[in-house]
Amino acid sequence: MAEVTEILCPICHKPNLRRARFCQHCGHDVVLNNDQPTDHRRYVITRIIKRGGQGAVYEGIDQDGNVYAIKEMLDRFADPNERAEAVARFNAEAELLQQLRHPRIPRVYSHFTDEGRHYLTMDFIRGEDLEQIIEREGRIDEQRVLRWADEICDVLGYLHGKGLIYRDMKPSNVMIEPSGDVKLIDFGIAKVFKPTERGTQIGTPGYAPPEQYQGLATPQSDIYALAATLHHLLTGRDPTKEMPFSFPPARALVPGISERTSAALEKALQKVANDRFTTMAEFRAALIPRAQPQPAQVRVAPPAAAPAPARPAAPAPPPATRPATPAPPPATRPVTPPAPPPTRPATPPPAIPSMPVASPKPVHRPIGQMIAALFLLGLIALTLLSAYVVATRPAWAEPFIAPILDGGSQPAPLTGQLQTIEYDLEVTVPAGSDEQAVREAFRQAYREQVQREYGVNAQINPNAPISYVGQPLQVGEANGQVTYRARLTGRVWVPGP
Template identity: 50%
Template structure:
């Protein structure tokens, strides 16, 4: 109750028990008709809303999600409000220990709010960014938990649509996983095309076409497991995933195989249900836990049987010894003359060779000194510290508004932000995938007949290696 209160309009901190903001005079109480809530900390700011930590009048802590009524036209406003209300209706009826509980929803002075359990913990994306590839046994155990909550959603014909390490929290108190952000969840309608929503790299091909199915959640879970086991986020520009054992050779073949099957591009080749994937996970865990077979016993040496007695040989018949051979046999005359001719011929050839090539026998060539050997040092481990660095850019993009949907405009800005980070901070090993938030815009900067310039401010907290991190303009 002694916490400072955050203004919903200007985000200025105010003293406890204050009714109106000291800076902009905005009402600090949310939902005056009750139950009443207060914002205490900004967690994430977006273009059309934000996520806060808040409390009620009794001091209980909640997560409060806000949607701002900042839309450029009536169609955009109606679509955003419909998605927000669908998320409210969905969370209101969900009851699972791995999903934050719904508490309230209301609108307050042009802002729409959703109140949920506040989960104290860390996102798996932060954990893998800090520690690199995570232990295989732990990841398989987490995957079993995620299968349980996805199976619960699929039994109610709901598709989560946003499985990725950013949306999975590791609760500090229990060590269990919690699934957050149901803004992309939809009711499964076979062969019905919906708007494309999700995160590039974790989305399967059919989700790009707006035909999300239950197998789409299986693909996203496979991409999440690949990220956790390898320490490498997926490439948002392709569907290619390197075999896990080429990145981390200690991973078991069963684990590599089940992740590869979950990431099949064709839905028919993936696991056909979360239950089938969970069975493969249980088998992979059992294979890892099974001890190595003991060595085969060595057969004991058998005693060697004693040889049978041999009958005595009959006494030899005595014969007179043969006459000894002569001590020296003189060579014949023909052999002697042939030998003399061969030796004479060889001597003449040798003498002629010495006269023709004297340098081959009488020139001294000292041996060349050996070349110095220099040891090539092996690269050691990168000991530079990892620093979570906040990066913000003002970006301008030129697009054809008649051909570019509003959601695709956001994705263009996100890709441009990630590319700029990789160039400006190349010395500090930035991650290949960066998920920024919009702190302002996109808004129209300049408009012509066919091309419109949009400007937006994006911000992200990125893990970088090094002590003297540059600050590009």
């Protein structure tokens, strides 16, 4: 990131030197979150992204140079009691958003009031929204839209699992990062400060379902709005310019769209909420039915036993001529075939007389060999597991192996509040780096992020080492360097205030 040389005043928006503390034009304080600070971060504005009657969205940095999106919200209340109620709702919703942890949701870091204006700071998302993409490209290819739909369904399902309704799904609220990943933005918190809108928010005409105009919002409301968004992307037909709640079948407008996708959208866009899919998971499965082929692939192994009944047909004749040696194979195999195939009763009976005679002695020898083989395999598995635990030191094994590997050393006392903290991080390492080098790079990035957020006194609990949530994903490669992205979790002792 280029060095910041000038910052903007949050009141008059005129430029000032980076080191300024007060605006040289209007005299206002240019540092945010120092009037009634809610945490240790202090912010300055570096760029205006969007500005309107209800506030603005800025790009800004904190005292350590980390980049954030800073959302400013203005209140229009004349009654002090209404303003106090709105501020309380704003703080409650902001604290709720701060607890959300999902790779498709920008993380919220701070919320505060500064000189009568209300602010929210979050991850700065680079890319463009779906509204910009469709304006530039027109209708979008089905497979590309379904990839986005899969990720949007995932994040909306996460919100519904938390008891939250998004309420304003539309193309402009979905950002696509340069990597192609989806981010859901604008959780409608600005509307808390609109005195004309109480209770459940209405949403955006064209995308909002009928019930939201009656003050009702359920998970099915988000299903409708997402389907309206996908219909727009696939057909190029803008619902804000058409009759309300009118969505012709997508396949009728674009014959190349699959029947499956068109049917799923048609059901999700029913005017009556109970006629739609019940959950986001159902809608997701109807759009992308990948749950069906997987069991078939996983359970191909059991049917492989079906050819086994066919094999006894070959060994069955030999018992008549060589009862002494081949007796053990027929003893174990012909027992199973007679039950399924009623057509070969003649072959099993001859094998039955020889079974009691041949099976007692030979059977004991293979069983003993099998027990020895299993014991040997278990010993090998235990050795490999021990080597893996020592090499990777997973969190579940740390309490057992730490005293041995660390020589019983006693760490410094840990104080503060113990919290589980997760981060989505990116690291760049030289091409060809092994798994251990990549893991160490991520752990170092995690430590640095913890110190940036909670200060240098924050300590990671050694009994629960930093570990992956899922697996690292390679997102780029250039100039002999490879970039990976992953989510990491750890237990951190956070110093008290």
